[in-house]
Amino acid sequence: MTTARVISLAPVDIAIIAIYFLAVLAIGFYLKRFAQSGEDFFLAGREMTAWVAGLAFLSANLGSLELLGWAGSAYQYGILAAHWYWIGAIPAMVFLGIVMMPFYYISKTHSVPGYLQLRYGNGASGLSAGSFALMTILMSGVNMYAMAVVMKVVLGWNIHFSIWVSSLTVGVYVVMGGLYSAIFNEVLQFFLIWFGALLIPVLGLMETGGWKGMVARIQANFPGQDFTHLWSTLGRHADNPMGMHWTGIVFGLGAVLSMGYWTTDFLVVQRVLSAKDMRSAKMAPILASFFKMAVPLIVILPGLLALAVLPDKLVPESAMQAGQHSYNEVLPLMLARYFGPGLLGLGVTALVAGFMAGMAGNVSAFATVWTYDLYRPYIRKTAPDAHYVAMGRWCTVIGLFISIGTAYLAMGFESIMDYVQALFSFFIAPLFGTVLLGMLWPRATKAGGFWGLLAGTGSSIAMFFAVKANPSFLSVIALSTEAKPLAEDMYRALWSCLFGVIVTVVVSLMTKPKPAKELEGLVYGCTIIPSEGKAGLLGRPIFWAGVSIALLIVIQIIFW
Amino acid sequence: MKHYIIPVWFFVGLLLAIYGVLICASGIMEYSEPAKTVLSELHAPVWWGGVLGLIGVVYCVAFRPKRHS
Numbered sequence: 001m002t003t004a005r006v007i008s009l010a011p012v013d014i015a016i017i018a019i020y021f022l023a024v025l026a027i028g029f030y031l032k033r034f035a036q037s038g039e040d041f042f043l044a045g046r047e048m049t050a051w052v053a054g055l056a057f058l059s060a061n062l063g064s065l066e067l068l069g070w071a072g073s074a075y076q077y078g079i080l081a082a083h084w085y086w087i088g089a090i091p092a093m094v095f096l097g098i099v100m101m102p103f104y105y106i107s108k109t110h111s112v113p114g115y116l117q118l119r120y121g122n123g124a125s126g127l128s129a130g131s132f133a134l135m136t137i138l139m140s141g142v143n144m145y146a147m148a149v150v151m152k153v154v155l156g157w158n159i160h161f162s163i164w165v166s167s168l169t170v171g172v173y174v175v176m177g178g179l180y181s182a183i184f185n186e187v188l189q190f191f192l193i194w195f196g197a198l199l200i201p202v203l204g205l206m207e208t209g210g211w212k213g214m215v216a217r218i219q220a221n222f223p224g225q226d227f228t229h230l231w232s233t234l235g236r237h238a239d240n241p242m243g244m245h246w247t248g249i250v251f252g253l254g255a256v257l258s259m260g261y262w263t264t265d266f267l268v269v270q271r272v273l274s275a276k277d278m279r280s281a282k283m284a285p286i287l288a289s290f291f292k293m294a295v296p297l298i299v300i301l302p303g304l305l306a307l308a309v310l311p312d313k314l315v316p317e318s319a320m321q322a323g324q325h326s327y328n329e330v331l332p333l334m335l336a337r338y339f340g341p342g343l344l345g346l347g348v349t350a351l352v353a354g355f356m357a358g359m360a361g362n363v364s365a366f367a368t369v370w371t372y373d374l375y376r377p378y379i380r381k382t383a384p385d386a387h388y389v390a391m392g393r394w395c396t397v398i399g400l401f402i403s404i405g406t407a408y409l410a411m412g413f414e415s416i417m418d419y420v421q422a423l424f425s426f427f428i429a430p431l432f433g434t435v436l437l438g439m440l441w442p443r444a445t446k447a448g449g450f451w452g453l454l455a456g457t458g459s460s461i462a463m464f465f466a467v468k469a470n471p472s473f474l475s476v477i478a479l480s481t482e483a484k485p486l487a488e489d490m491y492r493a494l495w496s497c498l499f500g501v502i503v504t505v506v507v508s509l510m511t512k513p514k515p516a517k518e519l520e521g522l523v524y525g526c527t528i529i530p531s532e533g534k535a536g537l538l539g540r541p542i543f544w545a546g547v548s549i550a551l552l553i554v555i556q557i558i559f560w
Numbered sequence: 561m562k563h564y565i566i567p568v569w570f571f572v573g574l575l576l577a578i579y580g581v582l583i584c585a586s587g588i589m590e591y592s593e594p595a596k597t598v599l600s601e602l603h604a605p606v607w608w609g610g611v612l613g614l615i616g617v618v619y620c621v622a623f624r625p626k627r628h629s
Contacts, residue, residue, distance in 0.1 A: 012586045016579060023575055034565060052568060180565075187568045191576065199608055203599050309598075340595025342586030342605045346579060346612075 009155060013345030020192070020349045021169055024185050024356065028173025031180040038385045041178030041392050042110055042368045043274050050280035052187060054287035057271040059186035062193060063358025064351045065139075065146040067299055069420065071334075072327035074303025075314055077242040077486070078227025079559060080234075081303065082296045087254040090552045092262035093289040094545045096272070097282045100263050102529045103439050104273060105281045106521050111365075112266040112435065113373040119438040119522050120449030122377060127453055128434075129373035131427045132266055133366055137399060138423055139267075140362040141406025146328070147355040148407065155348070163404060166352065170359045171400045175393045179274060179368075182360040186271070189350075189357040190291075196350025197298035197331075203338040204305035217308035227307055230559040237480040237487070244487040245479060252490030256497040260432030261424055267365040279532040282541040289548045293555065306330045309337070359403070367395035421489035422464060429493035430456025433501040441508075442516060442523050448508030456500020463492045566625045573619025580613025 009017075035041045048056070073081040109115045113132060117125035144163055151162035173181045208214040215228050225241060226233050233239045234246035262268060262285070275281035306314070310333060317326040325333060335347040371392045380387075434453045437444045466473045467488065475481045478491040519526040537543050587605025594600050 010586070012582055016582060019578060020575070023571070027571055030566070034563060184568045184571065188572055188575065191572050195576070195579075195608075195612055199604060203602070203604060206602070207599060337598050338604070340586075340590060340597045340600060340605060342583035343608065346583060 009344060009348070010341035012342050013348065016342070016345030017349050017352060020353060021165075024173050024188070025169060027184050027188075028176040028181045031177030031184060035176070035178040035180050036389070038110075038388050038392075040180070041389045042364075042372070043270070044179040044183050046274055047276045048183065048271075048274040048280070050275060050283035050287055052183065053272050053275040053280060054284035055190050055291070056183040056186040056274070057268055057284055058288040058291050059190040059193075059357055060182075060268050060271055060361040062190065062295065062354065063143055063146070063361070064354035065143050065358055065420065067193065067197065067351065067354055068146050068328050068331055070299045071303040071306075071331040072314075072329075073486070074300040075306050075330045076316075076327050077484075078225075078240075078307070079230055079300060079304060080240060080242050080244065082230065082300045082559070083249050083253060084258075085292055085296050085300070086230075086552055086555060087249060088258040089262060089292050090289045090548060091254060092258040093285040093292065094548055095259060096263045096269070097285040097289075097541055098545050100435075100439060101272060101281050101285070102278065103522060103524075103527070104269060105275070105278055106527070106530060109273075110372045111369050112264050112269055112431075113369055115522075116435065116438065116449065117373065117377070119519075120434075120444075121446040123446065123450035124434060124453050125373060126378065127450065127457075128431055129369050131431075131457060132369050133374065135423050135427045136267065136362045136366040136369070137402050138406050139420065140359055140366075140399065140403030142420060143355055143358040143362065144403055144407035146358075147352070163407070166356055167359065167400050167404060170356050170363065171397055174360050174364055174367075174396045178389075178392065179270065179364050182357075182364040183271060183274060185353075185360055186357045189353040192346070192350045192353045194298065196346045197302070199343065200331075200334050200338060200347075201297055201301040201305065204302065204309065204334070208305065208308050214305060214308045218304065221307060227304065228559075230556060232560055237482040241484075242487055243478075243480065243482040243484040244490070248478070248483075248487050248490040248494075252492075252494040255494075256429050256432060257421075257424060257490060257493040259436075260428040260430075260493070260497065264431045264435045265424075265428055266369060267361050270365055270368060277533075278530055279535065279539075279541065282532065283544070286541050286544045286548060290551070293548075293551060302334045303330050306334055310334075359400070362403070363396050363399040366399040367392040370395045370399075421486055425489045425493040425496065426457060426460045426464070429497045430460060430500040433497045434504060437501060437504050437508075438523070440524050442519055442526055443508055443513050444504060445508040445511040445513050447511045448504040448506075451507045452500045452502075452504025455503040456496045459499045460492055460496035463495065564626070567623040569619050569623040570625060573616045573621075573623060575616070576612050577616030577620055580609050580611070580616050582609070584609030584613060 039045060070081055104115060107115055107118055109118065113125045113129035116128050147166060148159045148163060151157040152159055173185065205214065208217055218227050227241065231246065234244060234249060237243045237245050272281055272284045275284050314325050314327050314330060317328060320326050335344060339347050371388050375391055376388065430453055433456060434449050438449060463477050467477060474483055474488060478488045516526050521527050583605050587603055587609055590603065590605065
């Protein structure tokens with residue numbers, strides 16, 4: 001498919017992009033001297049403040065994939081896409097900070113599979129590490145694809161050139177500085193994304209005459225469809241563009257998928273594990289939750305504005321004809337609409353930075369899980385620390401090359417986010433049930449953890465292929481034949497998590513539990529949680545957790 | 561702290577300051593040759609570049625590297 005490129009870059013735009021590449025390489029080179037031991041390379045020396053860990057935690061999820069994919073989803077599904085930022089993120093981030101972080105932190109684990117190793121032994125840990133490594137590489141491929149879309153549409157650049165230059169840059173700086181480099185660049189990217197994208201909604205709202213003007217234009221462009229209400233259209237599947245029912249959002253997304261992603265996806269949890277002390281580790285995801293709540297301003301709102309102002313209607317990737325643009329191109333099209341020379345360079349740099357940070361996050365997490373949860377327990381149990389650091393560096397390079405190969409897998413999906421959410425429902429939703437039972441229920445056993453995780457993951461993949469083979473199964477799995485792929489993902493996540501939990505419970509009750517002594521530091525009721533130290537009200541994580549949840553409720557009411 | 565690392569905020573400030581200057585300058589040049597974009601009459605690059613530059617300078621000064629003995 002060939003499409004005309006949206007914009008041309010001026011010399012100042014090229015200079016802005018080039019400066020970014022030089023800056024990340026220089027930072028990687030500077031940080032190389034600090035990444036000597038395993039703890040330095042894989043956990044950034046555990047010396048990050050709550051702010052740095054929190055922003056890195058959020059930025060690891062705020063890649064170009066997030067920007068392009070969710071802006072596209074907002075165009076496709078309207079404001080319903082914001083559920084993934086609000087009920088689909090905030091409660092989970094707060095839950096991670098208050099309930100789960102103490103266990104990850106005091107067990108001194110390097111990773112989530114590392115926690116499972118301590119709690120359930122090698123079976124569940126190996127399964128989780130294997131599926132995580134696979135998912136990470138597939139996600140890296142999606143990031144790569146998102147990048148290729150930007151380069152193709154916005155710049156008209158050769159796809160292969162842009163993929164290789166960006167990937168090699170990521171490879172060089174992560175190999176040099178490990179998680180230090182990844183985190184520094186994620187913080188840098190956080191600012192670039194905000195400053196690069198915030199001007200789109202500002203100018204967009206000026207053009208439409210504010211929120212009311214935007215809604216009026218959307219209603220004129222798409223009569224009879226409601227794109228601007230968050231909850232009031234969720235009573236029936238047929239009443240909203242997503243084909244979603246509120247139970248899918250509340251239970252599938254809010255209670256399972258988002259909890260799974262934000263509390264057990266090691267890519268994001270690894271950032272918080274780099275925090276310097278317990279209070280910072282608890283505060284990091286809670287601080288991040290406030291920024292997360294604001295992200296729809298730069299992701300969802302541009303998608304809605306595109307519904308109001310773009311002269312041509314966008315289409316799914318799979319249905320594109322010559323001269324048309326797909327949902328995933330919403331953000332580049334909006335950049336082209338408002339940004340002239342200079343600003344365009346900043347906007348494109350924000351997307352490039354998002355892509356590179358996403359790649360860096362994936363490959364650094366892949367390197368950690370491979371080295372500590374697969375290579376060390378199964379291939380080489382005893383080796384000097386330097387050997388594992390060298391292995392981590394090699395894994396980074398190998399992971400990048402495999403990711404390039406997986407980029408093309410993403411192209412067969414209607415929208416990028418469908419692909420991502422399908423992956424999450426396979427691997428993350430069942431994992432959440434296993435980790436949560438492990439932390440909260442002392443009776444859960446090694447066999448229960450392994451078989452529960454296997455059953456949950458297997459059932460999720462089976463449901464996915466069952467619907468592909470026979471679409472009428474959709475009415476059973478997603479409760480309606482009207483359900484769109486995102487709605488199907490939510491229900492699949494819910495059922496697979498529940499199935500995994502049931503299997504874990506049944507198998508655990510039939511097998512012998514670990515003695516309470518061996519569960520110290522791993523399970524509630526068997527663990528004394530260390531003090532956070534003295535702090536006033538404003539320094540206490542629980543206070544800010546309450547503020548975050550209250551703000552979330554207010555936002556839901558405003559956009560009801 | 562095992563060692564001294566220049567705060568990430570300094571790098572953020574440096575990059576924003578450089579970008580602010582470049583964007584503001586290109587915005588000023590648009591007065592003679594307006595860009596073909598919607599709302600170009602608002603001259604967004606001038607004020608947005610100014611905001612970036614200002615925040616960048618503040619971060620550079622507040623988080624400048626310390627002399628380490």
